[in-house]
Amino acid sequence: MTLVNEVVDEVNEVMALVDETQLVAAEKIIDKNKRIFILGAGRSGLMAKGFAMRLMHIGYSVFVIGETITPSIQTGDVLVSVSGSGKTGSVLDPSKKAKENGVKLVAVTSNANSPLGRIGDATIVVPGATKSGDGVKSIQLLSTLFDQSVHITLDVLCLMLSRRDNISNETAKATHSNME
Numbered sequence: 001m002t003l004v005n006e007v008v009d010e011v012n013e014v015m016a017l018v019d020e021t022q023l024v025a026a027e028k029i030i031d032k033n034k035r036i037f038i039l040g041a042g043r044s045g046l047m048a049k050g051f052a053m054r055l056m057h058i059g060y061s062v063f064v065i066g067e068t069i070t071p072s073i074q075t076g077d078v079l080v081s082v083s084g085s086g087k088t089g090s091v092l093d094p095s096k097k098a099k100e101n102g103v104k105l106v107a108v109t110s111n112a113n114s115p116l117g118r119i120g121d122a123t124i125v126v127p128g129a130t131k132s133g134d135g136v137k138s139i140q141l142l143s144t145l146f147d148q149s150v151h152i153t154l155d156v157l158c159l160m161l162s163r164r165d166n167i168s169n170e171t172a173k174a175t176h177s178n179m180e
């Protein structure tokens with residue numbers, strides 16, 4: 001087996017364990033009438049930013065926490081927090097605080113029983129290997145398998161949202177950057 005095939009097999013193994021009913025629960029919380037905030041650290045944060053970008057393409061009002069022009073989060077907003085381990089303080093602490101302030105939380109993590117997994121109003125479990133040693137074991141470094149699988153999972157969620165909202169590829173193209 002080639003190394004490429006080994007990696008693809010790992011991703012397939014994780015994706016087969018992603019429960020689509022959890023995506024449906026998250027879909028119900030992510031509403032166009034609400035502001036959507038996105039949070040994640042390190043590579044999890046990069047995957048989360050890819051999700052934020054797609055939400056913008058399909059017409060959501062979306063902000064990435066930590067960016068200079070991100071406003072304060074308020075009661076009634078939605079927060080999507082991505083953390084493989086579900087324990088990273090810079091993700092967990094603001095997520096707890098947001099919940100205390102009446103923000104709905106979509107938690108995306110490798111471990112449903114992690115501190116982040118337990119507080120989600122909807123929790124999406126993507127059981128790829130993380131820095132905490134959770135999830136499907138991997139030949140890849142650090143939390144790479146979680147990162148890859150969470151990227152695909154959040155793209156599936158975007159596809160669900162775009163279908164629900166009747167957003168075509170052409171409509172999404174219109175909001176894509178024209179400064180490239």
Ligand SMILES: O=P(O)(O)OC[C@H]1O[C@](O)(CO)[C@@H](O)[C@@H]1O
Pocket residue numbers: 041042043044045082083084085086087088091130131142143
């Ligand atoms: O997804 P987690 O567990 O919150 O970790 C966040 C990030 O922390 C790191 O361990 C170090 O930045 C990255 O590998 C990872 O993407």
